[in-house]
Amino acid sequence: MTTKLYLDGAWTDAGAGGTRDVISPHDQRVIATVAEGDADDATTAVLAARRAFDTGPWRTTTAKARGEVVRAIGDLVVEHLDEFARRETLDTGKPLADSVTDMHDIASVFHYYAGVADAHGGRVVDAPSPDVVSRVQREPVGVCTQISPWNYPLLQASWKLAPALAAGNTVVVKPSEQTPLTTLYLVELIDEHLDLPPGVVNLVLGAGAAVGQPLTSHPAVDLVSFTGGVATGRRIMAEAAATVKKIALELGGKNPNIVFADVDLDVAADHALTAVFLHAGQVCSAGARLLVQDEVHDALVQRIVDRLPEITLGDGFVDGVRSGPLISAEHRDKVESYVAIGLEEGANLAAGGSRPDDPALADGFYYLPTVFTDCTSKMRIVQEEVFGPVLTVERFRDEEQAVALANDTIYGLAAAVWTDDVSRAQRVANALRCGTVWINDFHPYFPQAEWGGYKQSGFGRELGVAGFEEYTETKHVYQNLRPGSAGWL
Numbered sequence: 432m433t434t435k436l437y438l439d440g441a442w443t444d445a446g447a448g449g450t451r452d453v454i455s456p457h458d459q460r461v462i463a464t465v466a467e468g469d470a471d472d473a474t475t476a477v478l479a480a481r482r483a484f485d486t487g488p489w490r491t492t493t494a495k496a497r498g499e500v501v502r503a504i505g506d507l508v509v510e511h512l513d514e515f516a517r518r519e520t521l522d523t524g525k526p527l528a529d530s531v532t533d534m535h536d537i538a539s540v541f542h543y544y545a546g547v548a549d550a551h552g553g554r555v556v557d558a559p560s561p562d563v564v565s566r567v568q569r570e571p572v573g574v575c576t577q578i579s580p581w582n583y584p585l586l587q588a589s590w591k592l593a594p595a596l597a598a599g600n601t602v603v604v605k606p607s608e609q610t611p612l613t614t615l616y617l618v619e620l621i622d623e624h625l626d627l628p629p630g631v632v633n634l635v636l637g638a639g640a641a642v643g644q645p646l647t648s649h650p651a652v653d654l655v656s657f658t659g660g661v662a663t664g665r666r667i668m669a670e671a672a673a674t675v676k677k678i679a680l681e682l683g684g685k686n687p688n689i690v691f692a693d694v695d696l697d698v699a700a701d702h703a704l705t706a707v708f709l710h711a712g713q714v715c716s717a718g719a720r721l722l723v724q725d726e727v728h729d730a731l732v733q734r735i736v737d738r739l740p741e742i743t744l745g746d747g748f749v750d751g752v753r754s755g756p757l758i759s760a761e762h763r764d765k766v767e768s769y770v771a772i773g774l775e776e777g778a779n780l781a782a783g784g785s786r787p788d789d790p791a792l793a794d795g796f797y798y799l800p801t802v803f804t805d806c807t808s809k810m811r812i813v814q815e816e817v818f819g820p821v822l823t824v825e826r827f828r829d830e831e832q833a834v835a836l837a838n839d840t841i842y843g844l845a846a847a848v849w850t851d852d853v854s855r856a857q858r859v860a861n862a863l864r865c866g867t868v869w870i871n872d873f874h875p876y877f878p879q880a881e882w883g884g885y886k887q888s889g890f891g892r893e894l895g896v897a898g899f900e901e902y903t904e905t906k907h908v909y910q911n912l913r914p915g916s917a918g919w920l
C-alpha cells in the first residue's frame with residue numbers, strides 16, 4: 432500500500448519525516464502508517480501544480496483528451512472496486528455494502544464528467560454589429576486545492592477531482608488525515624496507469640491545521656474547494672480572502688424531514704430511519720430533524736422506535752451489520768455532549784442515549800441510535816449539527832407551520848417532504864430554503880443534478896453542469912472585422 436505524499440509526479444516522504452498511524456474506528460488497531468506532511472510539503476505541492484498549469488501541456492490538451500483521462504479514472508475505480516471498498520470500510524468503519532455503493536457512485540461521477548468535458552466549451556454571442564465576432568469561452572481556473580472530509584472520503588474527493596480535471600485545471604488533493612487510504616489508492620492507480628504530466632495531480636497528507644494555510648492562502652492557488660464543517664469553512668474563507676481566491680464551500684446541515692399525516696406511515700418511518708441513521712448519522716444531508724404532523728406524531732415515533740433494534744451495530748466487514756462506529760473518540764465525545772445538552776434542554780429521550788453494552792464493540796467508537804421527542808426549534812440539539820446517530824422530533828399543526836419550522840435554521844443543505852398531496856408537495860418544496868428537496872424519498876443524489884447549500888451550508892455547487900462550471904473562468908473574446916476610426920475624437 433502506498434503511504435506517501437505525491438508531489439510533482441513522484442512519491443515522497445514528508446519533508447520533515449513525519450508519519451501518522453491511521454486508526455480503525457471499529458477496534459482502534461493501526462491499519463496503516465502514512466506520511467504526515469506539513470506546510471512546506473503543501474507549498475511544494477502548490478508550486479508543482481502552478482508549474483504544471485503555467486508551463487505544462489495539460490491545460491491546452493483538448494477537452495476530448497481530458498475527458499478520456501477522466502473516463503479512465505472512473506474505469507480504474509470499477510476495475511479495482513473491491514479493494515477501494517475494502518479500504519473505505521477499514522478507514523471509516525462503514526458497512527462494506529455501503530462502501531461498495533459509494534464506489535459505484537464515484538465511478539459514475541468520473542464517467543459523467545468525462546462526457547461534460549467537451550460539451551461546455553462556450554458559445555458564440557450575437558454581437559451588436561455584423562462586423563464583430565464575439566464569443567464567450569470557458570477556460571480552466573488554474574491551481575485548485577481540494578480539501579475533503581472523513582465521512583465519504585473518496586466520494587467527496589471525486590466530486591472535486593473529476594470536474595477540475597475535465598476542465599483542465601491542476602490540483603492539490605488533501606483528504607482528511609483520519610481517512611486517507613482510498614484517496615491514496617486512487618492517486619496510486621492514476622500514477623501507475625495514466626500518463627498525466629507531473630504536477631497535474633498532487634496529494635498532500637497531513638492535519639488540516641498544519642497543511643491548511645498554504646492550501647488556502649498561498650498566492651499561487653487560484654481556487655479552494657472545501658467540504659467540511661462550518662467553523663473550518665469560515666476560517667478558509669478568511670484565509671482565501673487576502674488574495675481573492677475563488678472558493679466553493681460544502682458545509683454542514685441540520686436537515687428537516689417533514690411528514691404530513693396523509694402518508695403511509697410504515698414507508699415514512701422506514702425512510703426516516705435511513706435518513707438519519709445511515710453511516711451512524713455522519714452524513715451532511717442526514718435527516719436529523721424529523722417534523723411530524725400532530726395527528727400521526729405518536730404513531731410515527733412508535734414505528735421508528737420499534738425498528739431501532741434492526742440497526743445492527745458492528746464491524747463493517749461482517750454480513751448483516753447495518754451501521755459502523757463513529758469516526759473517532761473525539762467525535763463520540765462530541766455526540767455524547769450533545770445528548771447531554773438535549774437532556775438538559777428538556778427533550779425527552781425516547782431511545783438510545785448511550786454507548787452499546789456489547790463487549791464485542793467496546794474497543795470501537797460506537798453509539799446507539801438515539802431518539803429525542805418533545806423537541807422545539809429553540810433547542811441546541813435541534814439547531815446544531817450533531818453529525819451522529821441522534822434524531823430530534825418536533826410536531827407541527829399545518830403546512831405553514833411546517834415550512835416555518837423547517838426554515839428556522841442557519842443551514843440550508845437538504846430537506847424532505849412526505850405527503851400524498853401533489854400540490855402541497857410542490858408548494859413546500861418551493862418554500863424550503865435549501866439546495867436539495869426530496870419528495871417522498873430521502874438521500875438519492877446523482878452526478879447529473881447539482882448539490883450544494885443555501886445559507887451557512889455553503890455556496891458554489893458540486894455535481895451537474897454547475898459543478899463543472901465552478902472550475903472554469905469565462906472569457907469574452909471580441910474581434911472587430913473592419914477596424915477603423917474609434918469615433919470618439
Ligand code: NAP
Nearest residue numbers: 579580581606607608638639643659660663681682683715
Ligand atoms: P472539518 O473538521 O471541517 O474537516 C474537513 C477537512 O478540512 C479535513 O480534510 C480537515 O483536515 C481539513 N481542515 C481542517 N482544518 C483546516 C484548516 N484550517 N485549513 C484547511 N483545511 C482544514 O470537517 P469534518 O469533521 O472532517 O467533516 C464533517 C463536516 O463536513 C460536517 O459538518 C459535514 O456536514 C460536512 N460535510 C458536508 C458535505 C456537503 O456536501 N455539504 C459533505 C460531507 C461532509 P484533517 O481532518 O486532516 O484535520
